[in-house]
Amino acid sequence: MPEQSIAQKFCVQTQHAGHSFGDFFGRTREGLYVDTRRSMLKAGMAGMAGLSLPGLLQAKAEAAAAGTSGPTGKSVILLWMAGGPSHIDTWDSKPDRPWVNRGPFGVTKTKLPGVVICEHLPKQAAMLDKFTIIRSVDARHSNHEPNMVFQTANLAAEPRVNPEAVRYPSLASVIAKSHGANHPAMPPFAAFMKSRSHLAFAGYLGKQYDPFLCDKATTLPVYTDVGVDTGRTTGGDLFQMPKGLSENRLNDRVSLLKQFDHMKAGLDQDGSMDALNTYQQQAVDLLLGERARQAFDLKQEDAETRERYGKHLWCQQALIARRLVEAGTTFVTLDLSYHGASGTWDNHGDNIPPYGGISKGLGPLLPLFDHLITTLVSDLEARGLLDKVMVIAMGEFGRTPSMGTQDSTDGRNHWPEVMSMCLAGGGLRHGQVIGATEKDGGTIKERPVTPADLAATLFRYFGVPQDYQYLDHQGRPRFVVDGGSPIAELF
Numbered sequence: 001m002p003e004q005s006i007a008q009k010f011c012v013q014t015q016h017a018g019h020s021f022g023d024f025f026g027r028t029r030e031g032l033y034v035d036t037r038r039s040m041l042k043a044g045m046a047g048m049a050g051l052s053l054p055g056l057l058q059a060k061a062e063a064a065a066a067g068t069s070g071p072t073g074k075s076v077i078l079l080w081m082a083g084g085p086s087h088i089d090t091w092d093s094k095p096d097r098p099w100v101n102r103g104p105f106g107v108t109k110t111k112l113p114g115v116v117i118c119e120h121l122p123k124q125a126a127m128l129d130k131f132t133i134i135r136s137v138d139a140r141h142s143n144h145e146p147n148m149v150f151q152t153a154n155l156a157a158e159p160r161v162n163p164e165a166v167r168y169p170s171l172a173s174v175i176a177k178s179h180g181a182n183h184p185a186m187p188p189f190a191a192f193m194k195s196r197s198h199l200a201f202a203g204y205l206g207k208q209y210d211p212f213l214c215d216k217a218t219t220l221p222v223y224t225d226v227g228v229d230t231g232r233t234t235g236g237d238l239f240q241m242p243k244g245l246s247e248n249r250l251n252d253r254v255s256l257l258k259q260f261d262h263m264k265a266g267l268d269q270d271g272s273m274d275a276l277n278t279y280q281q282q283a284v285d286l287l288l289g290e291r292a293r294q295a296f297d298l299k300q301e302d303a304e305t306r307e308r309y310g311k312h313l314w315c316q317q318a319l320i321a322r323r324l325v326e327a328g329t330t331f332v333t334l335d336l337s338y339h340g341a342s343g344t345w346d347n348h349g350d351n352i353p354p355y356g357g358i359s360k361g362l363g364p365l366l367p368l369f370d371h372l373i374t375t376l377v378s379d380l381e382a383r384g385l386l387d388k389v390m391v392i393a394m395g396e397f398g399r400t401p402s403m404g405t406q407d408s409t410d411g412r413n414h415w416p417e418v419m420s421m422c423l424a425g426g427g428l429r430h431g432q433v434i435g436a437t438e439k440d441g442g443t444i445k446e447r448p449v450t451p452a453d454l455a456a457t458l459f460r461y462f463g464v465p466q467d468y469q470y471l472d473h474q475g476r477p478r479f480v481v482d483g484g485s486p487i488a489e490l491f
Contacts, residue, residue, distance in 0.1 A: 071182045072463055074388050074426065075325040077318075078172070078333045079373065080151075081395035082198045083343025084144060086412050087420035088401060088441045089358055090118050090366070092135045100403050101440050104359050104410070115433055120366035123374040124422075129431040130377060130386075132423045132490060136435025136444045139397035139416045142451070144197075145342045147396050151200035153455035153480060169470060170200035171455055172331040173209040174480055177202075178464045183328020185291040187212035190324055191333040192317045195340035199333065204472050211333065218296040218320060221313050225339035226354045227364075229313075236296075295327040296320060309375055312368060318376045325389050330462075336369070345395055349408020357410035358403065369393075377424045390426030390461060395419065401442040418444050426461060428490040452484025460486040 086103070088094055093107045093116055107116040110125040117125055117133070124131065141158070142149040148157035152168045159165040176188035191211035193199050202209035219236035221229055294300050301319065309319045314336055321332040337344040339354050344365065350357040373393055380386040398419035399412035406413070418437055424430060435447035459466055459481060466486075469477040 071180055073182050074462055075182060075329065076331050076390045076392060077321045077325060079393040080198065080333055080335050081345045081393060082147060082335055082337035083346030084395045084397045084399060084414060085345040086347060086358060086362060087398035087418065089362055090121065091133045091420040091422060092437055092441055093118055094441050097440060101401055103403055112431060118366060120363065121370045123370045127374060130424050132430045132432050132434060133420060134434045134449050135420050135437055136447050136449055137419045137421055138444060138448045138450045139419045142396045142416055144396040146197040148200050150394065150396060150451050150454065153451040153484065155451065167203035169203045169205040171458055172211065172333060173202035173205050174468065175331055175458065175462055175464065176209045177205055178468060179330055179462045181328050181330050183291065186328035188330045190214050190329050192335055194335045194337045198335045198337060198343060204470055214320065218298060220316055221311065223313050223338050227338040291327055295323045305379065310371065314368065315372050318372050322376060322379055326385060347411055348406050348413060349411025351408050352406060352411065357408055358412060359410050380425060386425040387427040390428065391424040392421065394421035401440045417442060432489060434487065434489050449487060450484055452482050453487055456481045456484040456486045457490060460491065
């Protein structure tokens with residue numbers, strides 16, 4: 001049968017002629033897009049937006065052939081506090097200062113002698129020997145909506161003034177390309193995402209290194225923009241086959257695709273078509289396998305652990321993050337935000353909804369975050385995973401040292417001069433505070449840490465070369481780590 005008639009037979013309806021993995025239209029009967037073969041797995045991968053599995057597998061093979069970093073068993077869970085948490089009201093308390101500076105919260109002693117943190121973080125205070133707090137993070141170039149600088153380590157990653165910024169690859173995407181997943185049946189980079197503006201993507205590296213978006217891969221509670229549980233849950237049907245498509249039918253479609261490829265074999269001079277067939281078959285095997293599906297299924301977790309994490313949306317996402325890294329995902333980002341604007345941690349003032357101020361906005365978040373991060377770290381340790389999993393909690397910048405902003409007496413504005421962040425696990429040296437701010441918390445006093453330093457630290461942790469480069473749209477090489485060094489105190 002001539003190739004054109006085959007195409008006419010199977011390409012019954014085409015909703016779009018672009019990249020078939022872009023929007024997926026997974027439950028629409030589009031048949032097979034024979035000319036480009038981009039729709040091969042489409043019907044069987046409904047909802048898996050953001051990840052082209054054949055491309056992912058091909059990229060992993062290319063990375064291995066190039067001699068770049070391979071899987072090490074190490075991973076990262078990034079707790080992204082979208083909006084910019086106040087450093088003074090979390091990890092850099094100023095208890096001896098006037099109220100207008102120190103804010104409404106008291107402090108609590110910690111496991112580290114002489115170190116105090118916010119009174120609303122008592123669980124973390126009790127196990128601070130397992131954490132590192134960095135109080136001197138230089139955030140002067142960072143902004144949010146989109147939140148790009150710290151997720152890319154590129155000081156020019158400011159899409160509001162630089163249109164090219166959206167093409168700068170996220171550190172997680174770089175690690176996905178250079179390191180890959182720790183298990184071939186798992187995506188290397190996964191993320192729970194409330195808003196596209198809260199997450200950096202792969203950019204110049206290619207869409208195959210974009211995050212696997214997890215939000216519809218499991219059943220989770222649905223919260224309003226101000227953090228109220230609606231009582232509803234998401235469907236969690238991402239891994240379900242569309243009605244009428246069985247595993248046998250999916251494999252039949254792969255076989256048919258191979259027949260089409262053989263028709264064009266005479267045009268293939270470098271064996272790339274045979275290689276693509278291999279990647280596609282591996283993608284089908286991943287889809288039909290159980291590893292990823294079980295990692296997202298909280299029913300597989302014992303009841304005691306589920307109870308310990310609790311029913312809150314973010315806590316359940318944290319438990320899934322632990323299950324993902326345990327199953328072989330390398331980098332997991334949790335977008336800790338209820339709403340899709342600038343982020344829940346953007347606490348300008350109680351008169352500025354939905355952000356709220358420090359007392360009513362930030363106040364309720366801290367006990368929840370305290371429970372989330374300490375439960376996650378304790379669980380990783382109990383399962384023997386903590387030395388292989390680095391936990392990072394951070395946002396875009398700190399907040400003004402003086403209370404009151406935008407006609408509010410109880411909020412703080414953006415403050416890129418300095419911010420705090422914390423880390424745990426990863427086999428690193430913890431039980432310490434790195435850096436310090438001046439007495440009012442407004443500027444860095446000692447030991448500045450930059451976005452490039454954070455990138456260099458991640459690269460050293462994963463074994464990625466510090467001089468790692470990627471090519472921009474003009475084919476020019478660009479360094480990811482520009483002037484940064486690994487944070488020596490951690491190693």
